[in-house]
Each structure stands twice: as structure tokens, then as C-alpha cells.
Amino acid sequence: MKMKNAVLLLLTSFIWGTAFVAQSLGMDYMGPFVFNGLRNIIAGVALLPVIWLLPRILKEEKKKASEKSGKDLVLGGLLCGLCLFAGSSLQQVGIQYTTVGKAGFIVTFYIVLVPLFGIFLGKKMGWKIWMSVGIALAGLYFLCLTETLTIGFGEFLTFLSAVVFSFHILVVDHFAPKVDGTKLACVQFFFCGLICVIPSVLFESFQLSMLKEGLIPLLYAAILSSGVGFTLQIVGQKDMNPAIASLILSLEATFSVLAGWVILGERLTAREKLGCLLMFGAILLVQLPEPKKVLRQEEQYDS
DSSP, X not given: OOHHHHHHHHHHHHHHHHXXXXXXXXXXXXXXXXXXXXXXXXXXXXXXXXXXXHHHHTTOOOOOOXXXXXXXXXXXXXXXXXXXXXXXXXXXXXXXXXXXXXXXXXXXXXHHHHHHHHXXXXXXXXXXXXXXXXXXXXXXXXXXXXXXXXXXXXXXXXHHHHHHHHHHHHHHHHHTTTSOHHHHHHHHHHHHHHHHHHHHHHHOOOOHHHHHXXXXXXXXXXXXXXXXXXXXXXXXXXXXXXXXXHHHHXXXXXXXXXXXXXXXXXXXXXXXHHHHXXXXXXXXXXXXXXXXXXXXXXXXXXX
């Protein structure tokens, strides 16, 4: 496992956690499908100059893409875009029928679902990963859940979003080694944005005044949370065990709480402090060197 990948995913979780405020503010001016559609299309457009400039800045000669890699890029972008659309839509609708604390706890169930689904795909999951998942889940419980957990309509939709985001991580794990990460992110955003057009036309209204009033949170979420965050996720997940990647990405909840403490002056309770410590402890545990026998089993992620 490459330390660079872990750092990129850690930065991704930091961006997502601190961008939560912008996403919440955006919902004050427009519906979730309009917001997600515009957000993803803007993110895709923002990546176009990056795709053109980056190889020239790094002075790398791009090899001609084969017909197979081109198909992988389109197929991977379509599947990632579908997962992103379904996951974000279920989460946004579900949170309207439950509390933020419950939603934050339930949606991070992907840290358990990813290794479970990964077993059926032949991924190796050692004891250290499962122990880290358990510690992280306990940390998320103390961090996000302050009331009794009951299963209602909102909780059910939020859990479905966690299932979809689990598939998203596994789809990225499959396609990231085959194609350029930045291009895959760009195609993903355009597909997701175009899919959002259908429900936004059917169920929501849009006026230019909405765009004007919600422009700042929209651009923040589009360029930073989507454009930078999801691109870093795809690049960082390359050659990394998806279970470990999901653990690092789950730090989003921790960073959102810490951002509220640092930026907004919100006080951290003893319960939240314990949750943060458990989360960071789980990530440190999973980064410890494995015995050589286990490392040989996971060589496919480090080659």
C-alpha cells in the first residue's frame, strides 16, 4: 500500500468534511436534484482544462489510449456516475426525514459493507482491517449518534445510500487502475449531472434567481467537494485495498465535527472527543505494517 494514496484519501475526507456546510446552504436556494446536477456539471467542466494541462505541466508523454481503455473510461464513468447520482440523491432525500446525527452514522456503514461485498469479489480482508472497521464504527457511533436509533423512512433511505456508496467505492477500485483517474472523474461528473436533469425537470422548479443566490455554496461544493474531492478519491484509490480506502474516507464525519469546532466555534462534547480518537485510532491501526505473509496476499494492491 502506498503512503501517497493514503494521504490523498485523507485529504479527500478532509475536503468532504469541511465542505458539508456549503452543501447544506445550497439546499436553501434550490432542490437537491437541481443542486446536484449543476454541481456535477460544473465540476466536470472545471476538470477539462486540468486534463489538458496536467500532462504538459508534468512533461509526461501520454500514450495513445487503446480501444479497450476507451471503453473502460466510458463504462467506468457511466457506472460511477450512476452510483454517485443514486447515493447522493438517496442521502439528500433521506436526511429530510431523519436527523443529521442519525444520517451521518448510518451513511458511514459503507466501512462495513465494502469489506463484506469485497469478499464476494475475491478481495483479501485480514484481521487488522476487521478490527479497524469495528473501532471506526464505534467511533462513528459516539461521534454522530446522540439519540436513540430507530429505523424509519429516512433511516431506510440513508442506509440504501450507504449501500450505493459501497458499490461506488468498489467500482472505482475496479476501473481506477485501467484508466486515467482525472478523466474517469470528469466523465463521472457529466453522467451524474445529466442524469439529475430528468428528476429535476419532473419534480423541481428552477429560476435564475436561485442560481444567483446560491452561487457561492454551489461553486464551493462543485469545485472543491466534487471536482477536487472525488478526483482525489479516484486517484488515491488506485492500487489500494477498497476496505482500507473506505476507512480513511469515513474520516469525513470526524473532519466535519472538527471544522465546526475550529471555524464555527462549536464545542466538542466528551462523547465527540472519544469518537474522534477512536476514528483516528482505527486509521492508524490499519496503516501499521502487516506480517510478510499477509503482505504477499495483498500484493495486487501495491504492484
